[in-house]
Amino acid sequence: xxxxxxxxxxxxxxxxxxxxxYPTPGVPKAANGKxxxxxxxxxxxxxxxxxxxxxxxxxxxxxxxxxxxxxxxxELRDTDHxxxxxxxxxxxxxxxxxxxxxxxxREADLGKDDPTSYCLxxxxxRDLVAPGFKKIVHTxxxxxxxxxxxxxxxxxxxxxxxxxxxxxxxxxxxxxxKWEGDTLVVQTNGLRDDMWLDRSGSPLTDAAKVTERFxxxxxxxxxxxVSIDDPKAYTKPWTATKITENIRLNTEMLDDNCVEGExxxxxxxxx
Amino acid sequence: xxxxxxxxxxAAALTASLSxxxxxxxxxxxxxxxxxxxPNLGAPAPRxxxxxxxxxxxxxxxxxxCPPGGCNDMPLxxxxxxxxxxxxxxxxxxxxxxxxxxxRxxxxxxxxxESHCLPSGVPRMLWHPTFRRIVQFPDLLLFLxxxxxxxxxxxxxxxxxxxxxxxxxxxxxxxRWEGDTLVVETNGLRDGLWLDRxGDPLTGAAKVTERFxxxxxxxxxxxVTIDDPNAYTKPWTATVQQFIVLNTELLAYFCNENERDVAHxxxx
Numbered sequence: 001x002x003x004x005x006x007x008x009x010x011x012x013x014x015x016x017x018x019x020x021x022y023p024t025p026g027v028p029k030a031a032n033g034k035x036x037x038x039x040x041x042x043x044x045x046x047x048x049x050x051x052x053x054x055x056x057x058x059x060x061x062x063x064x065x066x067x068x069x070x071x072x073x074x075e076l077r078d079t080d081h082x083x084x085x086x087x088x089x090x091x092x093x094x095x096x097x098x099x100x101x102x103x104x105x106r107e108a109d110l111g112k113d114d115p116t117s118y119c120l121x122x123x124x125x126r127d128l129v130a131p132g133f134k135k136i137v138h139t140x141x142x143x144x145x146x147x148x149x150x151x152x153x154x155x156x157x158x159x160x161x162x163x164x165x166x167x168x169x170x171x172x173x174x175x176x177x178k179w180e181g182d183t184l185v186v187q188t189n190g191l192r193d194d195m196w197l198d199r200s201g202s203p204l205t206d207a208a209k210v211t212e213r214f215x216x217x218x219x220x221x222x223x224x225x226v227s228i229d230d231p232k233a234y235t236k237p238w239t240a241t242k243i244t245e246n247i248r249l250n251t252e253m254l255d256d257n258c259v260e261g262e263x264x265x266x267x268x269x270x271x
Numbered sequence: 272x273x274x275x276x277x278x279x280x281x282a283a284a285l286t287a288s289l290s291x292x293x294x295x296x297x298x299x300x301x302x303x304x305x306x307x308x309x310p311n312l313g314a315p316a317p318r319x320x321x322x323x324x325x326x327x328x329x330x331x332x333x334x335x336x337c338p339p340g341g342c343n344d345m346p347l348x349x350x351x352x353x354x355x356x357x358x359x360x361x362x363x364x365x366x367x368x369x370x371x372x373x374x375r376x377x378x379x380x381x382x383x384x385e386s387h388c389l390p391s392g393v394p395r396m397l398w399h400p401t402f403r404r405i406v407q408f409p410d411l412l413l414f415l416x417x418x419x420x421x422x423x424x425x426x427x428x429x430x431x432x433x434x435x436x437x438x439x440x441x442x443x444x445x446x447r448w449e450g451d452t453l454v455v456e457t458n459g460l461r462d463g464l465w466l467d468r469x470g471d472p473l474t475g476a477a478k479v480t481e482r483f484x485x486x487x488x489x490x491x492x493x494x495v496t497i498d499d500p501n502a503y504t505k506p507w508t509a510t511v512q513q514f515i516v517l518n519t520e521l522l523a524y525f526c527n528e529n530e531r532d533v534a535h536x537x538x539x
Binding site for chain 2: 017018020022118119121137141144146150151152153154155159161165166168174252254255257259260
């Protein structure tokens with residue numbers, strides 16, 4: 001917030017628009033009037049944990065815990081999982097030999113072929129760890145995960161429908177979910193064959209089954225455990241270190257349309 | 272749905288070895304039925320638990336029947352081509368706007384932002400030929416578009432429009448109820464939006480009002496009023512229809528995936 005304020009002062013003549021600061025309703029408050037982030041998670045009318053809110057992935061402690069300069073960061077920080085979904089896993093991800101070779105090649109050419117660099121979709125489950133804001137809304141039958149990037153969304157069906165047997169491969173795949181106590185267990189199939197899970201280029205193939213376990217331990221945090229079962233790319237199923245998302249209050253989603261004014265692609269030539 | 276299903280079925284038969292994926296056909300729940308078991312599209316509109324008309328559902332802007340043998344593409348509504356279609360006379364263009372529309376027609380609309388995979392923007396997304404889903408919450412009306420899997424939010428929690436919003440493709444939208452009509456107002460749109468393929472302009476001065484009604488189960492009607500003194504000499508209103516889509520799901524359409532067209536947009 002502070003950095004935005006500074007930015008607005010610095011360029012107030014060309015761009016004087018108002019920051020979106022409409023207060024989030026229903027925020028539990030501590031005795032001193034500040035948001036009480038460790039208050040219990042809200043519940044929906046049917047007694048399930050309510051994941052609704054604006055969220056941002058915690059940027060992590062592995063590679064990117066660079067402190068902000070005085071007065072806050074001037075850009076959104078990459079999260080650990082954004083850089084490599086195996087962040088914090090002893091030995092890293094269990095790549096198949098071809099996948100390990102691919103990773104090396106992608107590192108050598110500076111990840112120039114990352115689909116997200118070409119304004120293509122994040123895909124599942126990379127949409128959980130992109131550095132921008134997310135918003136979750138849900139009805140009893142449907143959870144929608146919105147992402148500031150390209151003002152995009154993913155649907156997660158909670159109405160008891162089965163996963164399709166032979167889905168059309170796509171970036172988001174097809175996601176259904178069921179409750180296990182206070183955990184929403186989301187399963188996804190139907191992903192396309194050439195996805196990048198992270199900036200390192202860890203592959204995800206059309207053989208992948210992705211399981212995401214969503215919990216909201218308190219008002220201020222969402223925890224997601226992502227498991228990947230993709231025998232084409234990995235020697236065994238694996239579970240990423242826990243992804244934590246922080247609540248974001250008193251603002252709104254701003255759209256980031258990657259294609260707009262795009263000038264980078266022609267410079268992505270590797271080394 | 273039938274139309275698209277037929278078209279897909281034909282395409283699948285032609286390319287069965289390449290792409291044999293299953294069509295998404297999970298049945299829509301809660302569809303009112305006629306005695307013969309068909310969807311009763313003229314049944315009353317559903318209501319939410321707080322008694323409001325419920326706009327939730329999947330919708331399309333045109334549902335003309337296919338020729339025998341199926342459609343090979345989504346039909347373009349007359350309003351997608353020209354939002355003034357059906358209105359008496361021309362839109363009340365300011366002189367510069369009339370000139371711009373003439374130029375855009377002359378160069379075959381090569382500068383249309385939709386053709387360059389940029390967002391449709393508000394309110395044009397309503398008449399884009401791909402499907403959209405509306406999800407209605409007590410405090411939010413959410414639009415989920417197949418095109419670029421992109422969303423639009425309309426806040427119905429009583430908040431005011433921002434006084435000085437950041438200009439954007441979707442602007443900032445709030446809605447309030449007038450009886451069974453949801454009145455949605457939008458400001459904060461960017462300069463340079465096209466309302467249709469013809470190139471009718473919309474500028475950063477625009478206030479857009481959409482009045483949503485659901486007269487029955489199968490139909491939505493939206494009166495779209497454009498008040499944009501930069502581009503038009505007076506406010507004007509077009510009425511846009513939306514038709515329910517049943518027993519399928521949104522499919523993703525990413526405009527810039529394998530994009531090969533932009534290089535050929537050279538006008539006439």
